[in-house]
Amino acid sequence: MIQISSNMDGLKIILLFAILISFSSATTVVDFCVADLSFPGGPAGYPCRNPSNLTVDDFVFSGLGVAGNTENIFNSSAFLAIDTTFPALNGLGLSMARLDLGVGGVIPIHSHRVSEVILVIEGTIIAGFIGSDNTPYYKTLKKGDIMIFPHTLLHFQVNIGKTPALAFVSLNSASPGFQTTTIALAANDLPTDVIQKITLLDATQVRKLKTIFGGTNL
Template identity: 70%
Template structure:
């Protein structure tokens, strides 16, 4: 019995030693030298990391709202903030001009918004087409569940500022209007699948660069 027990104890002890000395993978900083995939970017060589990989300063700067929606979205996701790669979290800054909107959109992540200043209407549409919307003021927080269509509109007299957090390093934003108008799907097909008339569709295509 003793001859059998000793080898087993030795094997278990060796295994524990190897596990305790193995490298612990705490993070996977994005390596931008390679393309991103569904699981994110490949990991940067740990020997080449610095604290700057885990810091992002872009959210302190107001974005340019000179566009059709009068809004700027500054994202701190795995495309711009390598430290969040693989961690299932990202942030964004929303600068919304007077009368500006973050148009109806969706993404593969839940989102929390906090209003820093200004007054906005924010809301989402549930899968049963129930709409949940409310006027938000400074300090108010609202949640938008994963994959549901949602929006924000500045109804105040001054520019609004809000920050959002998402439970994905790359949420994959898809704006409804841009998706309909920024493609080469023939207008007659879009008419059938949306009930929009051809002139409305052509207007969207002119705005967002679509064809056909």
């Protein structure tokens, strides 16, 4: 009986390895998964379009070659190549964005679910992030410089030069998320008095921000 039990345990282990191998092999069967945006996305991304209906154009994105509109309160633009704008990124764990900053322009303090690398193409900017212990890490970056922003940490970019600045960023997710602190507070119906309490801003400033970003409950 002991021998039979031992053999059964061995068979169970072999079966478990076989299952694990089959799962790992399944992930390499598909070369790509261009998102079918007619279905809702989930934590694992979007369902795949039928490969037989794809062409090379599905794997090319030209949107980052055009300067963004910086005529806004931040004097900046962020144009994203993510799964919803470039469906071929679906499931590949990466995305990109183009940042245009006019003179004095800023990409306001914000965060992502994932890490980011910035590459300065033109201009001079201050870029930085704030650690979870509230230590700031910031530096003046010029053409050719890169900097990393660790995942979930608040970070920013400011054009301190006398000419417009251009940078490209890469993020390690096709759906990195983007939450700007000021907009997250002011562009909704969170009551003004609550925002006062959690930020120490005065009511006048809170109402001003709500007016700018379309918030209610003034």
